[in-house]
Amino acid sequence: MSTSSTLVQAQQEVVDEFAMFSDWQDRYEHLIELGKDLPLIAPEHKTDGNLVRGCQSRVWLHATPQNGHIHFTADSDAMITKGIVALLVRVYNDRTPQEILGASTEFIDRIGLREHLSPNRANGLSAMIDQMKRYAVAFSSSTKAS
Amino acid sequence: MKTAVVKPAFDVAEIRAQFPILKELVHGKPLVYFDNAATSQKPRRVIKAESAYYATINANVHRGVHTLSTKATEAQEAARETIRRHINAKHVHEVIFTSGTTASMNLAAFSLGQLLLKKGDEVLISGMEHHANIVPWQMVCERHGAKLKVIPVTDSGEWEIRRSDDQMIRQFTERTKILAVSHVSNTLGTINPVKELIAEAKKRGIITVVDGAQAIAHLNVDVQDLGCDLYAFSGHKAYGPTGTGVLYGREELLERMPPWQGGGEMIDVVTFEKTTYAKLPFKFEAGTPHIAGIIGLGEAIRWMEDYDKAAMAVHEHKLLEHATKELLTIDGLRIIGTAKEKVGVISFVIDPSSASGSGVHHYDLGTLLDQQGIAVRTGHHCTQPLMERFGVSGTTRASFACFNTVEEIDSMVTATKKAVKMLR
Numbered sequence: 001m002s003t004s005s006t007l008v009q010a011q012q013e014v015v016d017e018f019a020m021f022s023d024w025q026d027r028y029e030h031l032i033e034l035g036k037d038l039p040l041i042a043p044e045h046k047t048d049g050n051l052v053r054g055c056q057s058r059v060w061l062h063a064t065p066q067n068g069h070i071h072f073t074a075d076s077d078a079m080i081t082k083g084i085v086a087l088l089v090r091v092y093n094d095r096t097p098q099e100i101l102g103a104s105t106e107f108i109d110r111i112g113l114r115e116h117l118s119p120n121r122a123n124g125l126s127a128m129i130d131q132m133k134r135y136a137v138a139f140s141s142s143t144k145a146s
Numbered sequence: 147m148k149t150a151v152v153k154p155a156f157d158v159a160e161i162r163a164q165f166p167i168l169k170e171l172v173h174g175k176p177l178v179y180f181d182n183a184a185t186s187q188k189p190r191r192v193i194k195a196e197s198a199y200y201a202t203i204n205a206n207v208h209r210g211v212h213t214l215s216t217k218a219t220e221a222q223e224a225a226r227e228t229i230r231r232h233i234n235a236k237h238v239h240e241v242i243f244t245s246g247t248t249a250s251m252n253l254a255a256f257s258l259g260q261l262l263l264k265k266g267d268e269v270l271i272s273g274m275e276h277h278a279n280i281v282p283w284q285m286v287c288e289r290h291g292a293k294l295k296v297i298p299v300t301d302s303g304e305w306e307i308r309r310s311d312d313q314m315i316r317q318f319t320e321r322t323k324i325l326a327v328s329h330v331s332n333t334l335g336t337i338n339p340v341k342e343l344i345a346e347a348k349k350r351g352i353i354t355v356v357d358g359a360q361a362i363a364h365l366n367v368d369v370q371d372l373g374c375d376l377y378a379f380s381g382h383k384a385y386g387p388t389g390t391g392v393l394y395g396r397e398e399l400l401e402r403m404p405p406w407q408g409g410g411e412m413i414d415v416v417t418f419e420k421t422t423y424a425k426l427p428f429k430f431e432a433g434t435p436h437i438a439g440i441i442g443l444g445e446a447i448r449w450m451e452d453y454d455k456a457a458m459a460v461h462e463h464k465l466l467e468h469a470t471k472e473l474l475t476i477d478g479l480r481i482i483g484t485a486k487e488k489v490g491v492i493s494f495v496i497d498p499s500s501a502s503g504s505g506v507h508h509y510d511l512g513t514l515l516d517q518q519g520i521a522v523r524t525g526h527h528c529t530q531p532l533m534e535r536f537g538v539s540g541t542t543r544a545s546f547a548c549f550n551t552v553e554e555i556d557s558m559v560t561a562t563k564k565a566v567k568m569l570r
Contacts, residue, residue: 002244024173024517029568056525057509077539078507078568080514 013108031083038086041073061134095138156457164189174517183545221315225444234368241427246391247359248278250378257403259286267292273299274331277528283357301484303334329361333527334483335491364489386446387439407432419507458548462490510540514565
């Protein structure tokens with residue numbers, strides 16, 4: 001879904017999608033549904049090393065380079081967190097490191113999600129984006145080196 | 147002995163009217179506040195007492211000759227006397243003001259470590275302690291080469307006090323110098339048999355420290371009856387301001403304990419060669435105290451006494467029983483902490499169930515309860531070793547205060563059922 005559009009378009013899609021919900025219950029049910037579509041991390045990558053620091057529930061994020069793009073898989077033991085990471089993976093998955101590093105993150109504020117998250121969870125969300133960007137930095141330098 | 151006074155009958159509606167925050171809406175819904183074990187809400191009298199200090203008598207204590215300083219000192223010292231009376235300490239100088247239980251425990255650990263611990267000595271705590279009653283002891287044990295020993299916790303969440311045939315408690319050894327345990331567990335709600343354990347410790351000359359953070363708002367605490375050497379609690383969990391706390395200490399022991407922090411207020415004479423320390427309690431009160439908060443804490447204690455702590459405890463027990471019964475109707479819900487003697491604290495997890503499907507993560511549940519205006523605590527509650535003991539990563543904890551109602555519990559149960567349905 002995301003690969004057919006640009007990263008900015010994918011962000012806008014997410015914003016439009018969440019704008020349809022006026023009620024907390026619908027918004028959270030949608031988030032939980034998103035979690036079910038998450039490309040799941042392989043069991044061997046569900047390691048402590050792949051845990052995102054700064055989240056109260058456990059979130060694993062794994063990245064592999066594929067033809068100059070980064071492919072993300074993830075999981076979480078909490079369903080709402082899983083929905084949040086799924087939403088990020090949907091936007092950032094199979095992009096080039098340059099696209100990921102160049103992308104603004106203000107779409108998060110436009111979803112209106114941050115105000116519904118506890119500060120801990122909002123920090124966790126930032127931690128997930130930071131982790132994705134760190135992978136992008138790592139893969140862009142390794143691409144240059146080779 | 148506490149003087150008998152006529153107290154008003156317990157009327158929860160009348161009590162609720164005194165808490166301005168209970169009129170707040172959260173996500174557009176009436177606030178249901180079930181996080182009292184983290185911090186309780188404050189009655190108007192306490193808020194007024196604290197702001198009246200700033201508005202009318204703000205001055206530093208014990209130093210000035212001017213009128214405001216005298217008034218501020220009198221108000222602070224009146225709070226100290228209120229607390230002495232409330233916990234039945236023998237002397238008013240046995241009440242030391244701190245910033246909270248954590249500071250009290252650090253003071254106790256640092257100072258007692260200095261006074262008592264040698265290489266190979268032991269400090270005995272229990273497996274249900276808050277990190278504030280674990281980490282300070284670990285720090286001083288490391289410093290003095292002492293060992294930390296732990297009383298195990300049973301499946302119901304009680305101390306497993308092992309006895310040998312002659313009824314001696316086996317966890318005490320010849321090297322045990324300090325016993326530091328909680329009066330009430332913040333995670334499980336268990337009311338621990340501290341008096342019994344203290345009596346055993348005293349027979350062996352062991353110094354006893356009680357973390358009373360979760361007890362002070364719910365039980366009648368009598369330090370002489372308990373027989374403890376030190377007793378720590380916070381003001382903010384007992385309807386008082388944040389940033390206030392108390393360390394009670396038996397006079398004779400406090401006299402021997404070295405000060406923890408140096409600075410103003412705690413000195414007698416300072417020269418660059420040597421400093422002599424002030425008398426109790428000031429030896430342990432370096433720097434300007436939280437005067438406004440202390441005055442607020444005194445008011446909070448008087449407020450609890452006016453409304454009768456025993457009547458509050460009866461009401462809270464009713465809430466606990468109702469919540470326990472209703473929550474257990476949720477499929478897969480398991481209560482962590484099923485001791486016979488409990489305060490109004492319920493920790494629970496929701497396990498996978500063959501009938502209804504997957505388990506529910508405490509963090510998801512806490513988030514969806516918040517959306518419905520209900521404030522509970524989720525996570526490890528600063529008791530990670532206890533979480534490990536029960537094999538859970540965290541729990542959802544509802545903790546009650548005197549202003550909570552049966553109807554609020556019904557709202558929580560309904561909201562929990564709704565959240566569980568969404569999450570399963």
